[in-house]
Amino acid sequence: MTSVFRRVALIGKYQPQGARAHDPVMDEIGDFLSAQGCEVVLEQSSAGCGDAAVPPRACRHPVMSVEEIGEQCDLGLVVGGDGTMLGIGRQLAPFGVPLIGINRGRLGFITDIALDEYQDALRPMLAGEYDEDHRSLIQASVMRDGQSVFEAVAMNDVVVNRGATSGMVELRVSVGKAFVANQRADGLIIATSTGSTAYALSAGGPLLHPSIPGWIMVPIAPHTLSNRPILLPDAEEVTIEVVNDRDASANFDMQSLASLRQGDRIVVRRSDFHVRFLHPRGWSYFDTLRRKMHWNKGDN
Structure with missing residues (x-):
């Protein structure tokens, strides 16, 4: 069988076992891709070839940086958990490279192919x-003070949190030119549909289907119980201003700005890019939710 993807990048968290220089799982998947007619390359950090214990000549496939993968590869095969996919998805989005996820982590909402089923899933x-x-x-x-001091792209969410030893943080929230409210809470989450199954869900937010062009805004332990999660259009900018100075911090997926000051504004807008996920034929978002959320478990 000839693959429609000529060059495939294998991306994952390098996990050598014992005295072995190679990760046997990554090696096995690389061999499988080669057998399907793909030219396999390894993402630099995934290869482990940057480790002094693994000289470059020991790498079984050519090694590329993320930028080189974006420019030269037809597909990225991500082996790991959702965190691995979040990181590479943000970086490859501007290049339009599609991604397939093989779950080597725990939940796997966006790395949805089980490791022990990858061959049957990948062939078609x-x-x-x-x-x-x-x-x-x-x-x-x-x-x-009118200047950008930090910029980031997030696939899951933007989170503003109170300091570790402080009380509630007060945040002034606007959507577009409209003032929404002053929020007094432990923090505030602006989440995408992808992030609706992450921190936003544990804070009481709803699930958001990926086809809906919106974000959810979820307060974390709000002072007023009537302060509830709300669905917002992603065509509008959301501005979060720090009203009081309580050692608040901002987090963008796994990228953090440790300290915010009174008067700082976090401006959130829809990116010009999106992440392309490929799934087995017949894939359903609701199937993923049932499986990962254990809905109907025990029902006949």
């Missing part, structure tokens, strides 16, 4: 039989 996908799913990204900036 590599032949062109797959469903495509696009996920939006957040572009966020921290503005201070």
Whole structure:
């Protein structure tokens, strides 16, 4: 069988076992891709070839940086958990490289192919039989005295949190030109549909289907119980201003700005790019929710 993807990048968290220089799982998947007619390359950090214990000549496939993968590869195969996919998805989104996720982590909401089923799932996908799913990204900036002091892209969420030893943080929230409210809470989450199954869910937010062009705004332990999660259109900018100075911090997926000051504004807008996920033919978002959330478990 000839793959419709000529060059495939293998991306994952390098996990050598014992005295072995190679990660046997990554090696096995790389060999499988080669057997399907793909030219396999390894993402630099995934290869482990940057480790002094693993000289470059020991790498079984050519090694590329993320930028080189974006420019030269037809597909990224991500082996790991959702955190691995979040990181590479943000970086490859501007290049439009599609991604397939093989779950080597725990939950696997966006790395949805089970490790022990990857061969059966990948064979038809590599032949062109797959469903495509696009996920939006957040572009966020921290503005201070009219200047941007931090910028980041997030696939899951933007979170403003109170300091570790402080009381509630007070935040002034606007959507577009409209003032929404002053929020007094432990923090505030602006989440994409992808992030609706992450921190926002544990804070009481709703699940948001990926086809809906919106974000959810979820207060964390709000002072007023009537302060509830709200669905917002992602065509409008959301501005979060720090009203009081309580050692608040901002987090953009796994990228953090440790300290915010009174008057700082976190400006959130829809990114110009999106992440392309490929799934086995017949994939359903609701199937993923049932499986990962254990809905109907025990029902006949």
